[in-house]
Amino acid sequence: MNIQFKKGVLELCVLSLLNRRDFYGYELVEHISKYINISEGTIYPLLRRFRTEGYVTNYLKESQEGPPRKYYKLTSTGEEAFEELEIEWESFIDGVNNILRGELDEQG
Amino acid sequence: MNKDDYLKQLRNNLYGLSQEEINDIVLDYEEHFQIGLSKGKSQEEISNELGSPRDIAKNYINQSSGAYREEIITVRHNDTAWKFVLLILLGLFNLVIVLGPYIGLVGILLGIFGLGVGLFFAGIGILFGVPFVAIGSIGQLHILTAIGFCIGFIGLGILIVLLGVYLAKLLYRLTVKYIKWNIGIING
Numbered sequence: 001m002n003i004q005f006k007k008g009v010l011e012l013c014v015l016s017l018l019n020r021r022d023f024y025g026y027e028l029v030e031h032i033s034k035y036i037n038i039s040e041g042t043i044y045p046l047l048r049r050f051r052t053e054g055y056v057t058n059y060l061k062e063s064q065e066g067p068p069r070k071y072y073k074l075t076s077t078g079e080e081a082f083e084e085l086e087i088e089w090e091s092f093i094d095g096v097n098n099i100l101r102g103e104l105d106e107q108g
Numbered sequence: 109m110n111k112d113d114y115l116k117q118l119r120n121n122l123y124g125l126s127q128e129e130i131n132d133i134v135l136d137y138e139e140h141f142q143i144g145l146s147k148g149k150s151q152e153e154i155s156n157e158l159g160s161p162r163d164i165a166k167n168y169i170n171q172s173s174g175a176y177r178e179e180i181i182t183v184r185h186n187d188t189a190w191k192f193v194l195l196i197l198l199g200l201f202n203l204v205i206v207l208g209p210y211i212g213l214v215g216i217l218l219g220i221f222g223l224g225v226g227l228f229f230a231g232i233g234i235l236f237g238v239p240f241v242a243i244g245s246i247g248q249l250h251i252l253t254a255i256g257f258c259i260g261f262i263g264l265g266i267l268i269v270l271l272g273v274y275l276a277k278l279l280y281r282l283t284v285k286y287i288k289w290n291i292g293i294i295n296g
Contacts, residue, residue: 026140026143026144033157039157039159039164040140040158040159041137041158041161041163042159042164044136044137044140044164045167045168047136048133048136048168048171066142066143066146067142069143070135
């Protein structure tokens with residue numbers, strides 16, 4: 001699939017998960033790659049960019065097994081970005097589905 | 109690829125970012141390996157799933173240079189006073205040093221066109237038997253001589269006009285380049 005397109009979709013997926021609760025990196029990767037075939041390593045650059053854009057903040061939290069983990073938390077800016085992207089996505093999908101399943105106007 | 113090789117390759121390909129940033133990035137992948145291992149995955153498995161460290165490093169480099177560029181542009185846009193001074197200096201420079209020669213060049217170009225068009229019509233003129241002023245003393249030219257002059261003059265006229273067109277294009281391109289250069293200087 002087109003790389004740019006996939007990147008956009010990945011952004012939406014990450015934001016949507018973080019909109020529901022805080023995740024650590026590995027969890028995000030694991031959850032997303034359960035459903036979509038991705039190079040898992042591309043999620044971390046994305047998370048870093050989200051941080052520079054102020055969409056997420058980080059904090060460390062202890063875990064039962066091993067050292068503390070880096071968690072990602074969505075900010076209000078991130079929430080807004082997510083809502084916008086989600087609307088864009090819905091209308092894009094509607095459009096594509098209309099083309100795929102819709103009828104053609106017979107002309108002439 | 110095992111974990112150490114993977115992290116090393118990643119680190120090497122992040123060359124250009126600050127040491128602090130590189131350490132921070134590599135730490136994310138170390139955490140990823142560590143959790144993956146604790147879930148029973150092998151180092152090879154984890155590196156395969158992560159994808160090529162070179163591609164991942166490219167992601168970081170691209171987005172960091174993008175941010176860097178944005179930063180520079182905003183800094184420069186804020187500097188209105190400096191821009192204003194540049195504008196005045198450049199304006200003076202253009203007015204005093206560039207404008208004169210430029211008008212001269214345009215004049216020469218017009219001259220070339222004039223010469224070409226003149227020769228062309230002179231050629232046609234000869235054909236129709238208009239007295240040839242420059243060598244008027246010779247009187248009526250022989251018809252073959254006249255045709256010869258006619259073709260020669262028309263040909264030469266066309267050549268010179270073509271030369272003029274070529275030079276005009278050249279001047280136009282130079283002008284555009286120069287203006288772009290000026291704009292470039294103002295915008296930094």
